[in-house]
Amino acid sequence: MSWLSNALTSSIGRKIIMAVTGLFLCSFLVVHLVGNLQLFKNDGGAAFNIYSHFMGTNPIIRTLEFGLLFGFGFHIYEAFVLTGKNRKARGSQGYVANHIEQNSPWQSRNMGLLGTIILVFLLVHLYNFFYRARFGDLDPDINNNDDLYTLVVSSFHQWWYVLLYVLAQVALCYHLIHGFKSAFQSLGLTHRKYTPFVTYLGYAFSVLVCAGFAAMPLYFFFLQ
Amino acid sequence: MAGSNPNAKPMNLTLKVWRQKNRDAQGNIVDYQVRDISPDMSFLEMLDVLNEDLLRQGQEPVAFDHDCREGICGSCNLFINGRAHGPEPGTTTCQLHMRKFSDGDTITIEPWRAEAFPVNKDLSVDRSAFDRIIQAGGYVSVNTGGVPDANEIPIPKSIADQAFDAATCIGCGACVAACKNASAMLFVSAKVSQLALLPQGQVERKTRVENMIAQMDKEGFGACTNIGSCAAECPVGISLENIAILNREFLAAKATSNNLA
Amino acid sequence: MNLDAKIPEGPLAEKWDKHKFNVKLVNPANKRKYDVIVVGTGLAGASAAASLAELGYNVKAFSFHDSPRRAHSIAAQGGINAAKNYQNDGDSVHRLFYDTIKGGDYRAREANVYRLAQVSVNIIDQCVAQGVPFAREYGGLLANRSFGGAQVSRTFYARGQTGQQLLLGAYSALSRQIAYGKVKMYNRTEMLDLVIVDGQARGIITRNLITGEIQQHAAHAVVLATGGYGNVFYLSTNAKYSNATAAWRAHKKGALFANPCFTQIHPTCIPVSGDYQSKLTLMSESLRNDGRVWVPKTVEMAERLRRGEIHVSQIAEEDRDYFLERKYPAFGNLVPRDVASRNAKMMCDEGRGVGSSGLAVYLDFSEIIKRIGAEGVSQKYGNLFAMYEKITDEDPYKQPMRIYPAVHYTMGGLWVDYNLQTTVPGLYATGECNFSDHGANRLGASALMQGLADGYFVIPYTIGDYLAQTPPKPVTTEHPAFKEAEANVRTQIQKLMSINGTRTPDDFHKALGHIMWEKCGMARTAEGLKQAKAEIQQLRREFWSDLKVVGVNEELNQTLEKAARVADFIELGELMVDDAYNRNESCGGHFREEYQTPEGEALRDDENYAYVAAWEWRGDNQPEVLHKENLVFENVKLTQRSYK
């Protein structure tokens, strides 16, 4: 199987891993967003807690969770390897004057930075919601599900948390504006007819998904 | 003087030029003044003026690569005011003209930077890594003689045109120089997609892309993150589509070739 | 010295086949016992190096460029001829042969030219097999265009970048052999001398341009494919680094130099814009397919144009003189280069030139733009139009191009026999470096053809003949001739570095170019040539007493490189003047004002000058000795060339 490891550790192989995991994470974002929309149901959190109970206990979901873990793991690992390799390739002597901003969009050059913001957020986010939902001591709600809803609402009333959350969504949005179409390019999935559509879809996807996520803390902070 | 713009006034400029004695020496930026530069001069003719001045004063002229001065040989390679081949899109350094600058400007001139392109001296760099990538597979293995009549291989015009577009790469290295990752993917993709598109390239289609990418990695170029600086700075307009083709070719080759290494 | 061209016996059409049968072969197992040095990896050199390596010889290839892909061949724009007759318009090997002989004004060797026409068809097959993306028709078959001096369409092309695509093809074949280890490639390495052992070429002395290291290389045979010497004129369409050093130093070691004064002035180049000008840019001859050449009918109008009082668009159709169409109705704008250039010069001499210097004529595309639209024109010539606009800041879609003749190609070169061997046994010359196929004027799209014919299809046979007669013993650099040659090279470098005068190499080069262009350029006179010789000799003395070179030998030192090349250009320039002075006739690119017809056409003297002038070096400050190879024409009738 050395051919496989050789292929996947070549520069294009690593890119392919980035793209596959990236798109996989995109699909996760959709599922996650749709579920989280339950927050907006004006039922005191009942639907949301049913959903989170389901996600926390269903064996299929639990298995998929490992996939997600791997997805993140690989994506982040490759991100670090590639960024390191690329920095080395650039060489130790930099340009005295470099106007790279004149030939490329900002987000495409700062995927590492954007990813790191997302990562920091992710850790806080996981500790705050995931860890406490799974391993913590949440009170039961009226349906005797763990009352994650109350925790979420109270978190969303803390300004710093809302700020972090929104900032991370902006970062994610930029990450995806470049990442979505870039993944198609990495996989060689381009065509004169369809690529413009993919680019457009990438924009729409990034903005809608991230706006959706960001709407939640803002909604609770300002309106509830 | 039969210049195309008789009213244009000569310019005085300040140049900030990278000077470095040899590959191992430390380099630094040195300031020079040049006077009475005609706007009709090419950028390299402006450097000729500087070099003649330096030589007359007994100083060493600035070393830089150039040859055809027509934008085709790919020798010239200056990083001018923070841009590969300067500010003009679709233009090699030798085809850049001084009318794009103004009197009193300060111009910073540096060599291509990349781990895989060590500096020989001043502004001249070693791009032999590109040759080694081509040697790894950038050809169709036919010996001289014994080939079929040229018209026995009909090629649809649209395919021939697309292959031609890829084939126009001049091997200048601006793509590497401009890329945040010092990636050579645009250069490699131009050759791979030219030969992948043409019927002549089919026989070695898989081994070619596998070997060229292996060599590219070995030379220490970075990995593409689809930033697009390369295509934006490429003087002959090699498009990013070629990189997608390269990725596709690589993926297909790795998945289906008989190569177990 | 007896100049034996070794032309095979028999009818013209059978000579090459017969010869290929008669040459001695090296058996396959023995081939790897022979080392061949190829200097130059342009079209001629790369194709030779790759083909010889494929056969099994060990090849060492040298180029002063940083990669073989940068050789000057890359800049060829218009196309490559081949007698394929794909267009069904009456082309044939014989017609290509005839056109080339006639285009060369009957100063080329019949047998060589016929062979060139024969193998031309194989070149196209070979290049297509390599993946060279020639232009195609919608049906998928190859497209052709027409070029000057021919009435058939036989030119294959790849947009305006034919040379690039052909060179990249040859470069890819060469790269493959480098990867196999059959070719050892020495980039940024300049040949500075030829080594002769017991009368045979056995090696070269080189300088590594990055480290300054001087090296000796030995081989059983040496091939020079080092290009032309048009840069003697300082301003030319050649790449800046193109030079004569390899050929000239071989000449000084005994190789005769043939027809040095035959230089081609290309009619369609962008005019000089100022004294800072470092090179001239060609606008491909293919533009004359659709562009119409004209000047104003009257001197008054031309003067007003030059002063900027009127704009070219204000000149009415009936006030324009389409002088080529008027004088040469049969060929019109597609007359051969020498004729087109001379006529442009005549117009300017009459005072009807345009542009502020008055040294330009118009090349007008308004008619074709009207016919097929700007889009269609851009399809055909887009890159040339863009280049023109970049350089001149004028839009050729809106106003005619201004063009003027410029030095472009050198038909002269090292004398070679039918086998492409020089007068030094074991030393071969191919491509623009030799004199072989173009007589006194080269037709467009024929240099690429010749370079590749020599490299792919001629030298692999003929060098085998020589090697088969050389014992397959290893050659080394032991012989004292190597040491001696190296010492000479070092002495010369030392000398150049130690003069410490006041003038730069470019300064001398420009001065030389000025003399050559004024007195040995488009029109020459005995009087002018005499003056030129004296001026060049004076310049040479100044060069060796007032040159300034700084830096050291042990580093990249572009001034030192240039100085050594200019030293050779000065000597070669003098020989060109001698040759032009000797040739009391006008033919092709060599126009002596004393010898012209009443209409101002070149007047040949076949009785006295139907020969190749091959010059022998006799030492510093000794006059060179002329040897004549008489040209025998058995298959074409010598006539006054007419394109009317």
Ligand SMILES: Cc1cc2nc3c(=O)[nH]c(=O)nc-3n(C[C@H](O)[C@H](O)[C@H](O)COP(=O)(O)OP(=O)(O)OC[C@H]3O[C@@H](n4cnc5c(N)ncnc54)[C@H](O)[C@@H]3O)c2cc1C
């Ligand atoms: C602008 C332009 C356009 C042209 N267009 C056409 C066209 O459309 N059709 C056509 O048929 N012809 C055309 N020509 C002519 C044609 O391009 C050349 O004649 C031809 O390419 C010469 O090829 P070559 O291999 O002989 O030499 P070159 O390509 O000049 O190669 C010379 C090689 O020798 C090497 N070299 C030289 N000296 C040394 C040394 N001392 N040591 C080591 N290496 C050395 C160089 O590095 C280089 O590799 C054009 C020429 C010009 C200038």
Ligand code: HEM
């Ligand atoms: C929900 C979270 C995330 C999603 C949906 C996501 C999605 C993507 C996508 C689609 C790409 C494009 C892949 C390609 O160009 O082929 C990408 C690239 C990238 N991601 Fe993420 N990502 C996420 C989180 C992260 C994190 C946490 C990091 C880093 C710590 C990160 C770092 C990067 C980097 C550096 C790249 C660019 C690398 C390259 O193009 O080669 N990402 N991401």
Ligand code: SF4
């Ligand atoms: S792809 Fe463009 S920028 Fe890169 S080497 Fe080729 S021509 Fe130069």
Ligand code: FES
């Ligand atoms: S000098 Fe040849 S491309 Fe610029």
